[in-house]
Amino acid sequence: MDKYRCTVCGYIYEPENGDPDSGIAPGTSFENLPDEWKCPVCGAPKESFEKIG
16 A cells, blocks of 8 residues: 655655554555545645655
8 A cells, every 4th residue: 555745744644554543543545544634743634645655
């Protein structure tokens, strides 16, 4: 699964880790995150993330 970086603060969303503090289970792909999900570090919206290789 692809990783995504927040273009505001640099946080990397790693699907294998999920975002437990936001109730996102490990193994959840970025595409399957709820539209209202926000960066856990800076609060930027999902649209502020870019796919990284």
